Every structure is written in C-alpha cells, then in structure tokens.
Amino acid sequence: MSVTSSAALAAVIDHTILRPDATEADIEQFCAEALQWSFASVCVNPIHVPRVAAALRGSVVRTCSVAGFPLGAMPTELKRRELEWVLAGGANEVDMVISIGTLKGVGAGPIGDEVAALKTICGPAPLKVILETSLLTDEEIVAASLAAKRAGADFVKTSTAFTQKGATVEAVALMRRTVGLEMGVKASGGIRSFAEAMAMIEAGANRIGTSRGVALMREAHF
Structure with a gap:
C-alpha cells in the first residue's frame, strides 16, 4: 500500500480510545478530531457506541467498537451478544479478540468457527480479528490469519495494546504475506509516531489503530 498524501494517511487511521478511564468529554474530543481530519473511524468500548454513532452520523467517519476485548477469553455466545449490541447501537465496524489460549491449546479450528459465526452477524460491516501477535509464534500467526481469512473476516489485526508489546513490522509483514492482497x-498497539505508522504501512498494513492520530497527522510531511 502506498500513502502519498495527508488525506490518504488520515483515511487509514482508526482514531482509538479504548482506555478504561475515558470520559464522555474524551470521547467527544476524539469524535471532533476524527471529523476534523476525516479519519477512517473512531474506535471505542461498547458503552460509548451510541454517543459516537450520533456524533459521526452523516460523515465519512465510521463508528468502530470491540467484542471480547481485551482478552478474548470468553465463550463465543457472549461475543455474539456483545457484537449484536454494538451493531444495534450504531457501530459499523467491529474488532474482535480471539481466544488466544484456545489457539495455543487446540489449534485454529475453533478460531475459524468463531470468526465465521461473528461475521454472519456482522454482514457487510467489516470484522477485524485481533490475534495479539506478541503472544504468538510465527506459526500461530499464520494459522490464525488463515483461519480468519477462510471464515470471511475482513481484516486481521495485530494487537489490543493491552499486552507488553504491540504491533511489529515483522508481524505485519507476515500477516500480509499470509492473507495476500485481498484482505x-x-x-495496532504502540504506534506513536508518523515514522512508525509509515513503517507499518510499508510492511503491508492498510489500517492503523492508534490513539495518537492527530499527532501523526501533524508530523506528516507530504
């Protein structure tokens, strides 16, 4: 993917505020910033979805929320209910977290089944599958990425940013090689500068999750 203008960069940024102490005022600020810069989305915890959807209505900025966040360690049925709730509340993109222990314990089969079940609920709304790559081997990253692709997911995503290590160029490049160009x-996770964002894009990312979207835009020189 090539990003050659500030508008192109803004269009791949998910302006993300998932911290547990986020206030209504914080959420409103992020929405205003996303509208100002025409970011891809504002990504928030489920409780904030109705507020964000109302603030962004009629704009190009999408409302993104999460399911199974941040651990992924819950039954599929609970992720289904969470997904249904955020979609009903106005979300039009969802980032779900896989069960990492399941992947490590029994393999990628159940991961694919879960992703397929959730994608059925999402319909045309993009579903992004968070792998938490810092906790996985390369073989596990490949297996989970392929399972997500076969199940119909729209994106694979590196991280929640709730572990010690977030996105790496190496993980992004491996995921891109694995899923090809059609996915x-x-x-996401620890991307704090324009240079880091561009490195991820050059490695194959076509969406960037960061809480520092405005800072990235102000650093950009095209």
Whole structure:
C-alpha cells in the first residue's frame, strides 16, 4: 500500500480510545478530531457506541467498537451478544479478540468457527480479528490469519495494546504475506509516531489503530 498524501494517511487511521478511564468529554474530543481530519473511524468500548454513532452520523467517519476485548477469553455466545449490541447501537465496524489460549491449546479450528459465526452477524460491516501477535509464534500467526481469512473476516489485526508489546513490522509483514492482497491487515498497539505508522504501512498494513492520530497527522510531511 502506498500513502502519498495527508488525506490518504488520515483515511487509514482508526482514531482509538479504548482506555478504561475515558470520559464522555474524551470521547467527544476524539469524535471532533476524527471529523476534523476525516479519519477512517473512531474506535471505542461498547458503552460509548451510541454517543459516537450520533456524533459521526452523516460523515465519512465510521463508528468502530470491540467484542471480547481485551482478552478474548470468553465463550463465543457472549461475543455474539456483545457484537449484536454494538451493531444495534450504531457501530459499523467491529474488532474482535480471539481466544488466544484456545489457539495455543487446540489449534485454529475453533478460531475459524468463531470468526465465521461473528461475521454472519456482522454482514457487510467489516470484522477485524485481533490475534495479539506478541503472544504468538510465527506459526500461530499464520494459522490464525488463515483461519480468519477462510471464515470471511475482513481484516486481521495485530494487537489490543493491552499486552507488553504491540504491533511489529515483522508481524505485519507476515500477516500480509499470509492473507495476500485481498484482505485487510490492521496494525495496532504502540504506534506513536508518523515514522512508525509509515513503517507499518510499508510492511503491508492498510489500517492503523492508534490513539495518537492527530499527532501523526501533524508530523506528516507530504
């Protein structure tokens, strides 16, 4: 993917505020910033979805939320209910977290089944599958990425940013090689500068999740 203008960069940024102490005022600020810069989305915890959807209505900025966040360690049925709730509340993109222990314990089969079940609920709304790559081997990253692709997911995503290590160029490149060009790859977790964002894009990411979207835009020089 090539990003050659500030508008092109803004269009791949998910302006993300998932911290547990986010206030209504914080959420409103992020929405205003996303509208100002025409970011891809504002990504928030489920409780904030109705507020964000109302603030962004009629704009090009999408409302993104999460399911199974941040651990992924819950039954599929609970992720289904969470997904249904955020979609009903106005979300039009969802980032779900896989069960990492399941992947490590029994393999990628159940991961694919879960992704397929959730994608059925999402319909045309993009579903991004968070792998938490810092906790996985390369073989596990490949297996989970392929399972997500076969199940119909729209993106594979590196990280929640709730572990010690977030996105890496190496993980992004591996995910891109694995899923090919027809599927999205989202880099998220620890991306704090324009240079880091561009490195992820050059490695194959076509969506960037960051809480520092405005700072990235102000650093950009095209």
